[in-house]
Amino acid sequence: MNAVLIALLVLPLLGAALTLAPATVFGPDHAAQEKRALRLGALVTGLVLVLTVALAAGFDRAHSSRMQAVTDTAWIPAIGVRFHLGVDGISLPLVVLTALLTFLCAVYSTRRLPDGPGVPSARAFVGLLLLLEVGMLATFLVLDLLLFFLAFEIVLIPMYFLIARWGSGAKVASANRFILYTLLGSAVMLLGFLLVGLNAGTFDMTALAAAHGHGLSHTTQVLAALAIGLGLAVKAPAWPLHSWLPDAHTSAPTVGSVLLAGVLLKMGTYGLVRVLLPVVPDGTATLAPYLGALAAVGVVYGSLACLALARQGSKGDLKRLIAYSSVGHMGFVLLGIASLTPVGVNGALFANIAHGLITGLLFFLVGALKDRYGTADLDTLSGATGAALYGRAPRIGALLAFAAVASLGLPGLAGFWGEVLAMFGAFDPAAGLSRPAFVTYMVLAGLGTLLTAAYLLIVVRRVCMGDPKQTAVVADIADLRPYEAVSWTPLAALTLVAGLWPALLLGLSDPAVKHLLGGG
Amino acid sequence: MISSVSAPVSAAAGHQLLGQPAVHPTLLAVSNPGGLIQSVDWVAIAPPLIAALTAIAVLLADLFLPERHKKLLGRLTAAGLALALLALLPLTGGHPRSTFCLQNVAGATDNAGCSYVADHFALVFQLLALGGALIAALLSLHTVDEEKLPSGEYWFLLLSSATGAALLPASRDLATLVVALEVVSLPSFALVGLRRDGRGGEAALKFFLSSVTATAVMLLGVSFVYAATGSLHLSAIAEGLGQAPGQLKPLAEAGAALTLVGFAFKVAAVPFHFWVPDTYTGAPLPVAGYLSVVGKAAGFAGLALVTSIAFRPYGHTWGLLLAVLAAVTMTAGNVAALRQRSDTAHGAVRLLAWSSVAQAGYLLVPLAAAxxxxSDHPLGATVAYALIYGLVNLGAFGVAALVGRTAPANRLDDYQGLFARRRWAALALAFFLLCLAGLPPGVVGLFGKVVVFRAAVDAGLGWLAVVMAVNVVIALFYYLQWTAKLFVTPSTEPIATAGEARVPLSLTATLSLTAVGAVVLSVAPQLVLQVVSGSLF
Structure with a gap:
């Protein structure tokens, strides 16, 4: 038993339960109630963040391939479900990232929560945010296939309501599309889990990883890998299963977009690394070339879509653009995983974290622009010459340029290492995989990086540069506000740290990845 | 047949006494005289017996009670059902008890000749039947008053039907099974029609006609099976089917198929499901809830018994039949529920009715897997799922009854913004619906689906599992739409009407009971899922 991991799940759950208390518990009048509820959210997520930092501090980096802080007790013996929690070098960075992003979102929301007619109270928002945190953290902490499925499903309802209630535009349709797509994916994933669990006789991920596919026939492995991979690919999302993502991002509120891109997409790729690679290695090896192909197409497709959206006169929505750029970036992650090499998988995990930090920051920034301008439409924003943020709101403009440059993979920032390592993995894929095919994917991905640079620079030119004197949609643009600075600075700082000191993350994940791939 | 009624003897002791082989068979007129003497194990049959005695007590008391004391009848019913539930407790430990046994019936198990066996399967379904009836009774306490239903008749019919539902899962021969099924059904027709308005009459008639057709078909099937195998005892039928001479095979197969068709009617499987929505909307709400849970459970118990014990030799045939039936039933139910418009009258109950058809499809999956x-191992999944479904579905009907008090039309639109008006009722309904959909926070519903999927995958029914996965997604859409409706923020301040201020205590108690039960099971699913791992028979 280890109290820290349990506390990580119980704290936000209790917080969410507390928001169900009658309104009068929170204060005498409506305004006070809203304020206190939002503070409660910040407090609980803050406590969770402190706990994860303590967890990271106490983590034994010398043995990062071993599960640490393990709790393992029977929960539903009838179907062999164990309450098995633990962290290793793969999950620890994701846990910290999740806690950090949730905390920043909670802090951001204390000042900037969409309201208006038809928008529910802040208490409901906080309750859903905390419930979402439970599901996200649980996904990275659990070590039982059925619990993983449960955690995967916990995030659906809160995210649905965040999009459908606090979103904008065609929010209900987007929310429906999000939940139906992901549920179909995860239901198929459950079938794969059951196939594995019933044939291997256990649902325990560590035991299954230790067996490394031993005792599962090739047919079972391929079938299971197909089902599980399909479910996770919807979440990741892999081209061509990504079509729920742009709509969801466009409609979601800022906080929802940040968490959706920053954490929810990672649940898919984390599942690929944690479940698919070690549990059904033969099946994964059979499917890896196809996954690699989808990944490469995703990279090119995502950047081409972004280029189209960034063009003048195409009525491109900035949030939609960043959503498509996520499809491209997650393509790199999938390519790294598909290479089945330690280099590629390490790169994928690094790119995961980097994307969480950078895209989180980008969505915060675009959300702030949308608040100020009332729209995220690129043509409206930029007018004839460009939105000229450098001149009108220099701090926001600089941050946006910083995030865009980090996103295109400038060396020295977080975006660089993951994508380079993923392509490196594809250059020399694992034994048994077709080298020419993977080199082709690598070339495609390389083309993708060029296209990515092109559209991000176009965005920077159209949003940050321009003539500050031209008549703009909104006359005065407020520059960086204190609460925005507080919630964005950590992301920018960590992007820099991860870019300059990649060993911080790679040293953690490398032994664990080698362990999962069966090499150490 | 001589029936000697002795003091309650334990089954084991009784068995030993009766099980002695006749020492000198030739000296007696019959080969095994001991086999003709039956002792009744009163403890074993206590649960249905208590329900039946309460029914008679209610009927008699109704004659003598003055009008102003008629309320007592409802309480007497609830107390009787609670007592019957308590009577299950002594049966839980140790060896399954059996009674009404014949010694001259050959069979694989030592209970082969018994017509009544209180094994785990029977006990769990009795828990579901009596518990469901109790919740329905609590829901009815205020309905009977407010809708001016004849209380003596209402409570008597409810108890009679519950008696049948409790008897059915324990019965182990086709005659008892059919009789028990009719004891469930006949009072239900009257219950549905008790409201005596146009809709009630139509609902009862539809229900009656389809049900009677089912019974007729089933009886024909039973007689064929009896002719082919020479026995009505389920285990003996299994033996007989295996050894039936070649020319009797078609008869036996036709009999088995007809019997299954009869049960398919009772569980409202497609294409025998058309009566469900009209019957549910025409009946008083608690009765609709009762039918959707207890009536359905009785059908499933019978289907499980007949397929997995009596027709075991034909496993592959009816396995495929049930698998196809399951796939079609869940799809038809979900698609119909999806098409339900939010502004039609009685939309809420119609949606629940169609969703209960779909849920019947899920319940059929483990039976097909069996x-x-x-083996009868997958049956545990049906039992567990039925328990979970029963609890949350009755809860949902409870909230529908609550909303129906102020909005008699009970449209889906009447649930708009319920959270602002009735916080806890809305939260409870949201929880029940998410349990039915199988999505967290309805954890118990999720694991209910998991065990059903597991049964299908384990038996190699991959295609059925995929069909079910797609159906779960379809179902989520309408459950979620309803759930989302509850939390819409109303643009105007809610107007508290006089009727809304007071909720009958019994209704509050029922809702709390079901909601707390569902939450507890979500935290500790082992409580209900343990039936999956243990042996049922």
Whole structure:
């Protein structure tokens, strides 16, 4: 038993339960109630963040391939479900990232929560945010296939309501599309889990990883890998299963977009690394070339879509653009995983974290622009010459340029290492995989990086540069506000740290990845 | 047949006494005289017996009670059902008790000749039947008053039907099974029609006609099976089917198929499901809830018994039949529920009715898996799912009854913004619906689906599992739409009407009971899922 991991799940759950208390518990009048509820959210997520930092501090980096802080007790013996929690070098960075992003979102929301007619109270928002945190953290902490499925499903309802209630535009349709797509994916994933669990006789991920596919026939492995991979690919999302993502991002509120891109997409790729690679290695090896192909197409497709959206006169929505750029970036992650090499998988995990930090920051920034301008439409924003943020709101403009440059993979920032390592993995894929095919994917991905640079620079030119004197949609643009600075600075700082000191993350994940791939 | 009624003897002791082989068979007129003497194990039959005695007590008391004391009848019913539930407790430990046994019936198990066996399967379904009836009774306490239903008749019919539902899962011969099923059904027709308005009459008639057709078909099937195998005892039928001479095979197969068709009617499987929505909307709400849970449970118990014990030799045939039936039933139910418009009158109950058809499809999956796997192990999944479904579905009907008090039309639109008006009722309904959909926070519903999927995958019914996965997604859409409706923020301040201020205590108690039960099971699913791992028979 280890109290820290349990506390990580119980704290936000209790917080969410507390928001169900009658309104009068929170204060005498409506305004006070809203304020206190939002503070409660910040407090609980803050406590969770402190706990994860303590967890990271106490983590034994010398043995990062071993599960640490393990709790393992029977929960539903009838179907062999164990309450098995633990962290290793793969999950620890994701846990910290999740806690950090949730905390920043909670802090951001204390000042900037969409309201208006038809928008529910802040208490409901906080309750859903905390419930979402439970599901996200649980996904990275659990070590039982059925619990993983449960955690995967916990995030659906809160995210649905965040999009459908606090979103904008065609929010209900987007929310429906999000939940139906992901549920179909995860239901198929459950079938794969059951196939594995019933044939291997256990649902325990560590035991299954230790067996490394031993005792599962090739047919079972391929079938299971197909089902599980399909479910996770919807979440990741892999081209061509990504079509729920742009709509969801466009409609979601800022906080929802940040968490959706920053954490929810990672649940898919984390599942690929944690479940698919070690549990059904033969099946994964059979499917890896196809996954690699989808990944490469995703990279090119995502950047081409972004280029189209960034063009003048195409009525491109900035949030939609960043959503498509996520499809491209997650393509790199999938390519790294598909290479089945330690280099590629390490790169994928690094790119995961980097994307969480950078895209989180980008969505915060675009959300702030949308608040100020009332729209995220690129043509409206930029007018004839460009939105000229450098001149009108220099701090926001600089941050946006910083995030865009980090996103295109400038060396020295977080975006660089993951994508380079993923392509490196594809250059020399694992034994048994077709080298020419993977080199082709690598070339495609390389083309993708060029296209990515092109559209991000176009965005920077159209949003940050321009003539500050031209008549703009909104006359005065407020520059960086204190609460925005507080919630964005950590992301920018960590992007820099991860870019300059990649060993911080790679040293953690490398032994664990080698362990999962069966090499150490 | 001589029936000697002795003091309650334990089954084991009784068995030993009766099980002695006749020492000198030739000296007696019959080969095994001991086999003709039956002792009744009163403890074993206590649960249905208590329900039946309460029914008679209610009927008699109704004659003598003055009008102003008629309320007592409802309480007497609830107390009787609670007592019957308590009577299950002594049966839980140790060896399954059996009674009404014949010694001259050959069979694989030592209970082969018994017509009544209180094994785990029977006990769990009795828990579901009596518990469901109790919740329905609590829901009815205020309905009977407010809708001016004849209380003596209402409570008597409810108890009679519950008696049948409790008797059915324990019965182990086709005659008792059919009689028990009719004891469930006949009072239900009257219950549905008790409201005596146009809709009630139509609902009862539809229900009656389809049900009677089912019974007729089933009786024909039973007689064929009896002719082919020479026995009505389920285990003996299994033996007989295996050894039936060649020319009787078609008869036996036709009999088995007809019997299954009869049960398919009772569980409202497609294409025998058309009566469901009209019957549910025409009946008083608690009765609709009762039918959707207890009536359905009785059908499933019978279907499980007949398929997995009596027709075991034909496992692959009916396995495929049930698998196809399951796939079609869940799809038809979900698609119809999806098409339900939010502004039609009685939309809420109609939606619940169609969703209960779909849920019946899920419940059929493990039964089909049992046929494929050739063992009764997957049945546990049906039992567990039925328990979970029963609890949350009755809860949902409870909230529908609550909303129906102020909005008699009970449209889906009447649930708009319920959270602002009735916080806890809305939260409870949201929880029940998410349990039915199988999505967290309805954890118990999720694990209910998991065990059903597991049964299908384990038996190699991959295609059925995929069909079910797609159906779960379809179902989520309408459950979620309803759930989302509850939390819409109303643009105007809610107007508290006089009727809304007071909720009958019994209704509050029922809702709390079901909601707390669902939450507890979500935290500790083992409580209900343990039936999956243990042996049922």
């Amino acid at each position: 046929g494929y796997a050739g």
